[in-house]
Amino acid sequence: MIRRNTGFSNLTAGYLFPEIAKRRREYAASHPDAKIISLGVGNTTEPLTPHITSALAKYASALGTPEGYSGYGDEQGNTALREKIARVFYGGKIAPEEVFISDGAKCDIARIQTLFGRDVNVAVQDPAYPVYVDGSVVAGAAGANTGSGYEGITYMNCTPENNFFPDLTKIQKDSLIYFCSPNNPTGAVATREQLKTLVDFANANGCIIIFDAAYFCFIRDEKLPKSIFEIEGAKTCAIEVNSFSKPAGFTGVRLGWSVVPNELKYADGSSVRADWNRVMTTLFNGASNIAQAGGLAALDDEGLAEMKSLVDYYLENARIIKSALTTEKFKSAGVEVYSDGNAPYLWVRFPNRKSWDVFDQILDQCRIVTTPGSGFGPAGESFIRFSAFGHRADVEEACRRLANLTL
Ligand SMILES: *Cc1c(COP(=O)(O)O)cnc(C)c1O
Numbered sequence: 001m002i003r004r005n006t007g008f009s010n011l012t013a014g015y016l017f018p019e020i021a022k023r024r025r026e027y028a029a030s031h032p033d034a035k036i037i038s039l040g041v042g043n044t045t046e047p048l049t050p051h052i053t054s055a056l057a058k059y060a061s062a063l064g065t066p067e068g069y070s071g072y073g074d075e076q077g078n079t080a081l082r083e084k085i086a087r088v089f090y091g092g093k094i095a096p097e098e099v100f101i102s103d104g105a106k107c108d109i110a111r112i113q114t115l116f117g118r119d120v121n122v123a124v125q126d127p128a129y130p131v132y133v134d135g136s137v138v139a140g141a142a143g144a145n146t147g148s149g150y151e152g153i154t155y156m157n158c159t160p161e162n163n164f165f166p167d168l169t170k171i172q173k174d175s176l177i178y179f180c181s182p183n184n185p186t187g188a189v190a191t192r193e194q195l196k197t198l199v200d201f202a203n204a205n206g207c208i209i210i211f212d213a214a215y216f217c218f219i220r221d222e223k224l225p226k227s228i229f230e231i232e233g234a235k236t237c238a239i240e241v242n243s244f245s246k247p248a249g250f251t252g253v254r255l256g257w258s259v260v261p262n263e264l265k266y267a268d269g270s271s272v273r274a275d276w277n278r279v280m281t282t283l284f285n286g287a288s289n290i291a292q293a294g295g296l297a298a299l300d301d302e303g304l305a306e307m308k309s310l311v312d313y314y315l316e317n318a319r320i321i322k323s324a325l326t327t328e329k330f331k332s333a334g335v336e337v338y339s340d341g342n343a344p345y346l347w348v349r350f351p352n353r354k355s356w357d358v359f360d361q362i363l364d365q366c367r368i369v370t371t372p373g374s375g376f377g378p379a380g381e382s383f384i385r386f387s388a389f390g391h392r393a394d395v396e397e398a399c400r401r402l403a404n405l406t407l
Helices: 006-010 016-030 050-062 079-088 105-116 131-138 192-205 272-282 289-298 301-325 328-332 355-366 392-402
Strands: 099-102 121-126 153-157 175-180 208-212 238-243 256-259 336-338 345-349 383-387
Touching (some): 006 131, 016 355, 079 099, 079 289, 105 131, 105 208, 105 238, 121 131, 175 192
Parallel strands (some): 208 238
C-alpha cells in the first residue's frame, strides 16, 4: 500500500472553524428561536458592485459567441491585467512580468511552498492566518506538533505589548518569513519603519518574506504602507501575495495575484521568479478569464471607486462595533479593543479570561458568533476577533445585544 504523505500525518486536526460551527449548531438546536448573528468568519457579505458585475456578465455572455469565445489564456494571466495591476497598485514600480495572476492569495500561499521544499525554516506571526502553518506542514517543512506548535516553525509573538511587531532576533538565518499586514486576525498594520526593519533583517540574514497584503485596501491612513514594495530593499527579499477577494468581494469569484521581483534570488543565485513562472505554467493553468475581466473592470476609475465604497461600508461596520465595545461598561471591565480604522477586524482582549469561555458567553448571552483568538495561535489567548463583514442591520443589532453582555 502507498504510504501517506508524512506532511499530512503531521498535520493536527483543523480545530478552529469546525469547532465554532459545532458550538453554533448545538446552541441553535437548544435555542430554536434564537436569531444568531455571525461576526465570526472573514467572509464578504455585500453584493458585487454594478460596474464590475456588468463586466463579468458581458464577458461571460460573449464566451457564448464565436467572436467572444476563448479557451486557455496565458497561464501567468491576461497581459492587460498584469500591466494594469503594476500601474494602478504599484505605481509602475513593479514590471508587469513580475505580476502573476492567480485564483487567489490562499492558493498562491500554498503553491509558494513548492519553491522552497522541505528543508526551509519557516517563521510565522503568532497569532496568524492558518494556511501559512498548515501549508508548511503539508509541504514537509515542519515536523510534529508538540502541543505548543510544530517543530521547525518559529512562532513570533505579536501582542499589544510589542505593538504587534515581533522580535525578529528569534528568526533563524535563511528562513521563509510569513508576514501579514493589515493583519488577520489582529487588524494591526505595520508602519513603514517596522517594515523597513523587517526588510533589512531579511536581506541581512538570507530570508525571504512572504508578504500577505490581502487587506491593503482597508488602509486609510496615508502614512501606512500598502505594499512591501514601498520599502527600499524589498525586491531582493520579498514576494507579495494579494487578492481581489476583500476589495471587490471576489471571495467566491476567485482572483488574486502575486508579485515576484526579478531581483529575488536563491542562495545559488538563480531566479525565484523563473521558478514561480514554472509553477504557474505547469502546476497551475491560469485564472478564470471571466474573473480576470472583472479584475480589469475593477481597476478602471469606476471600478476603483466602487471598491472604495465597498470597503468603506465594512470599515463603517468596524467603527460601529468598536463604539459598542468601548462604552464605559467595557472600559471599566478592562476590555481592550485594538482597531484603528485600517482593517475589517477588531482584536479584543478580555483580560484573565480564556478565549473559548468568552466565545461561549457571547454566544449564550448575545447570540453572536465570534472567533476565539486562541484559535489563531497561543498568543491569541484571551482575545476575541470580531469581524466587520456583515450586513449593517445585523451589525447594529449585534451591537445592541453586546450592551447586555455581563462582564
Ligand atoms: C481572505 C484572506 C486572503 C484572501 O484569500 P483568497 O484566496 O484570495 O480569497 C489572504 N490572506 C488572508 C490573511 C486573508 O484573510
